[in-house]
Amino acid sequence: MRMIGWMLAVALLAPGAAFAQVSDPAPVYVGGRAIAVEGGYDFGWPGVYFESRIEGQGVRVRFEAPAEYMRLLVDGQERVVFRRPGQVDLTLNNLTPGQHVVRLEKLTESQSGGGVFHGFYALDGGTALPLTPRARQIEFIGDSYTVGYGNTSPVRECTQEVIHDTTDTQQAFGPRVANHYGAEYRINAYSGFGVVRNYDGHSPDLSLPVIYPRLKPDTAAVPAQDDSAWTPQVIVINLGTNDFSTPLNPGERWADEAALRQAYQTRYVAFVHELAAAQPQARFVLMGSDAFYADVERIAAAVNAAAPGKVTTLKFGDLDHMACDGHPSLADDARLATLIQTHIDGLGVWGQPN
Known part of the structure; x- marks a missing residue:
């Protein structure tokens, strides 16, 4: 398990400007209640998660979580656990070619505050795909x-x-x-x-x-x-x-x-x-x-x-x-x-x- 804080996330894992990406975020499934706001979702309930599908070799994720622990998964495999990361703009550009499900999930409880999810973005050359929610x-x-x-x-x-x-x-x-x-x-x-x-x-x-x-x-x-x-x-x-x-x-x-x-x-x-x-x-x-x-x-x-x-x-x-x-x-x-x-x-x- 990889756990990173705010400074490390920005310095090592978020060179978003170095990679071109699709301008619009991928369609997202919001698991749990959240408030739709301009540019994302304001969240606070425990266990909230966000899922998207992309095709390509990279994905960018943007969110804010000043006091929360958040987990990023790709195809069900944990990639990063963020500990009170603040603003995150992270790019993963080492994915295998093909389709991928990316997921950001909230671990901790916030009785006040919470965070804002801004979106997943396919990198240049990739494609944002529709995501079909589970029937159950x-x-x-x-x-x-x-x-x-x-x-x-x-x-x-x-x-x-x-x-x-x-x-x-x-x-x-x-x-x-x-x-x-x-x-x-x-x-x-x-x-x-x-x-x-x-x-x-x-x-x-x-x-x-x-x-x-x-x-x-x-x-x-x-x-x-x-x-x-x-x-x-x-x-x-x-x-x-x-x-x-x-x-x-x-x-x-x-x-x-x-x-x-x-x-x-x-x-x-x-x-x-x-x-x-x-x-x-x-x-x-x-x-x-x-x-x-x-x-x-x-x-x-x-x-x-x-x-x-x-x-x-x-x-x-x-x-x-x-x-x-x-x-x-x-x-x-x-x-x-x-x-x-x-x-x-x-x-x-x-x-x-x-």
Whole structure:
């Protein structure tokens, strides 16, 4: 694995002016939510990725990511990992002749900020090709477990900087499941957030359902943008850990845990109904640990009473929690991915993995 910072990227790997390239960027598939802006896409959600196809022996990539870790792949092979690179204008001119798929993917979580993707460009003599998105689509909605919070860390005790640097959403259970099925995916997850209550009661006016419609987690205004091509066959939700993992504090709006659990169930049912109205073709998988699985079962029963068979539940446990702050490790992510895959296989939504 090659890891480069801002100065090295510019000095050694970005002699863009030395190579002619096609003036317009190649058509790009955006995996995840992003805001279309002049000259690119403003992104912030975990796990976002950008893919294009080119024919030729070289490609140029341009993007900005002041605080993120980003990975560049060509034909599925990692070429560069950028660590807080800032502005990047990078040219790879040593590709074998022929067609290539180039991909830039976001590894870290940015609850504010994010980056801007400007595009992939075929070098002079090359050709930008159309890219056909995969037919299978799957969405993951959740919290830090879905983000992959500190999942590559070998220890539990982590500073905020280490948490950031060791988070790799692309190795969390969601992308693992999507890659198993050859599916496009979206990760709409935010560490510390729950359905009605966030970790230790912070940010009481916000929650995952509140920020879910946003094209960036920190951008409340949602620009009008065509999203009709996103029709996932499966939506996997894992929310509840933050609602119940810390005791209620004085002044919070629930009188006791029983009231909190009732509010959680009521809002969760409404959230699934909202999602189902927008994505009527989707099957829903609601995940839960021992701490809130009984609530999840009640939520599923309530949804299925109105829409039979729309929702199934999936209990998880037996994790080593060896990553930052006791979060799931890479080994746990692999276990969770296998658990989810087995469950999806049982739904009969898809046949064999692509």
